[in-house]
Amino acid sequence: MKPLDTDADPRVVGPFELLARLGAGGMGVAYLARRIPLDNLPDEMAAGYRLVDSGAEEESASAQLVVVKMILPNLLDHPQARERFAREIDAVRAVVSDRVPALRAADPEAAEPWFAMDYIAGPSLHTLVKESGSFDVGPYAALGLALVDALRAIHGTKLLHRDLKPSNVVLGPGGPMVLDFGLAVLSERQSSQALTKTGDQMGTAPYMPVEQLRDTKHVEEPADVYALGATLFFALTGRPPYPVMPLMTPPKWEGVAHSFLPLLAQILVASPSQRPDLDGVQESLYTLLADAGLTPEAAAAQLRDHVADAGLTPELPPQALADDPDPAVQELAQRAVNRGDAPDAPWAEDDPGFYGIDTDDIEWAADDSDGPGAPGGYTPTLADPEPAPPAVSAPPAEPVDAPLPVPTSYPLPPPSPHDDAAKAVVTAHSNPRTPPRAAQNVAADLRERYAHRRDL
Incomplete structure (x- = not known):
């Protein structure tokens, strides 16, 4: 965890005050942050941020x-960067x-896209084992059962993680937590919407199976x-099964009881069909605990x-x-809300380049080490792009029709009318003119893509 760079790091991202850097790489950065209490936050702005309350009316500061994760500005014009981040x-x-x-919260349409997720106070599994040694049977089985629960939840939503490894597991107060969905993929791999191509190799080689090394898109x-x-x-060993990449032969079992x-x-094992499923892994861990006389x-x-x-x-x-955020930071954010802008101004009319980013191929990479200043494994996972070719003049592009929205698999409920009090608040703290087209587009996209959520 490192102090903010006052010359490069923002103080506010959306409704969050940034406090420190958790990790940085060539393509992104992750920050420790906390939400700024803002008065009269307009409903449309809160919806645009996808703000989700924690459920507790009063919480401690910690x-x-x-964790606020962002794409760096120099990636914004790289093909498919925004779409990958949104996914x-x-x-x-x-x-x-x-x-x-x-x-x-999240704002994938912001000038610099970002999202915020719960901060887990604890070391990564990679750091813990390297600094404190290998696990005994009790902690080993507890870790395994937690990872089974995490993967069961991920697979239950038709997702695959594709980059589970020690630096993506954080051991917090509530137990192990799985991070980093930069490589997650929807199970509709045959779809024309899939971003990963046949033959692509993504993930961390020492922790991936042979079939993923050969073709990431079609793994199960x-x-x-x-x-x-x-x-x-x-x-158990402080090392991966294979030092460089998976092999067809069994790993060396030295150090494994x-x-x-x-x-x-x-x-x-190299053959996917010979591996147990998650239920089988769970049963084997229960057997291990029973043999050791542990619950x-x-x-x-x-x-x-x-x-x-x-x-x-x-x-x-x-x-x-x-107890309270920096007064100067809170005042800046509140003034932006009172003007009708978000703190990072995605609704400002003079915001150039808000839409129309040209996107194409980009792949995601990962590093097993936590990296300098990245305790807890919050190192971003965007891969370095190839150098861009020299700019050349080109004739004006023909206008292209906007892509049709992806249909939902559920009925869209009628919009919920705001109550009079909420309307009065919005009127009092925003410009009376019609919202900019960018705001209208964001709101329409939100209503369609997240119509199943009752709170948006």
Whole structure:
């Protein structure tokens, strides 16, 4: 966790005050942040941010912290960058589980797209094992059961993770949490909407199976099961099953006790059809606990103690625990709301280039290390693009019809009328003229894409 760079980092993103950098790479950056309390936030603006309340009326300062992930400006004109980022947001939103951080807000249409999800205070599995050593049977089984729960929730929404690894598992106060849906893919891989092409290779080679190394697009749930086994292998040995890439031959089992071999030997095989499903992995973990005389609850307690004894939870900056945000930051954000703009001004009429970004191919990469200043594994996963060719003059493009919206699989409910009080608030704190076309487009897109949500 590093202090903000006052020359490069924004102070406010949407309704969030940025507090520190959690991790940065060539393509993106992740920040520790917290929501700014704003008065009279217009309904349309709140809907545009997809703001989701935590459900608790009063929370501690630490409980209000989020991770804000952004695309860097130099990626905005790279082909398909925005669409990939928007699909990552949809993936995080779709998975509802105690083992996956909840999405709190997002603005994929902003000048610099971003989303915010719950901050998990704890070290990554990669950091914990490297700093405190390998796991005993109780913490090992508790970790495995948590990963089964996370993958079951992900697969239940017709998603695959495709990049489960130690640096994408954070051990927070409530147990292990799975992060980073930058490589998540909808199971409609045959669809013309799929962004991943046949033959593409994405993910982290030491933790992926052979079939993913050959062709990422056509992998199925067994690929995530393999990554689960590779992550458990790391928890016992401090290394992946294969140092460079998966092989057709079994891994070297040095450092793996005999009691762990039955499960890992079933998972870490080249043939997807020979691997157990998630129910089979769960049953094997229960058997391991029974043989050790442990209950799942006792194993989870041992894992919590192991994490606490390591003392590797990142230290928060002082302002993160303050009762109130920086008054100057809050005033700037409130003034923007009172003008009728969002704090990062996506509705401002003079916002150039809000729509019409030309997008095409981009692939997502990942690194197993947490990276400098990235405790908890919040390192962004966008891959470096190839150098752009020299600019050449071109004749004006012919006008192209806007793409038709993707139909929903559910009926669209009639819009809910705002009550008179809400209308009065919006009128008092926004410009009386018609909202800019950008705002109307955003609102229409939201109503269609998220019509199943009762709170939008």
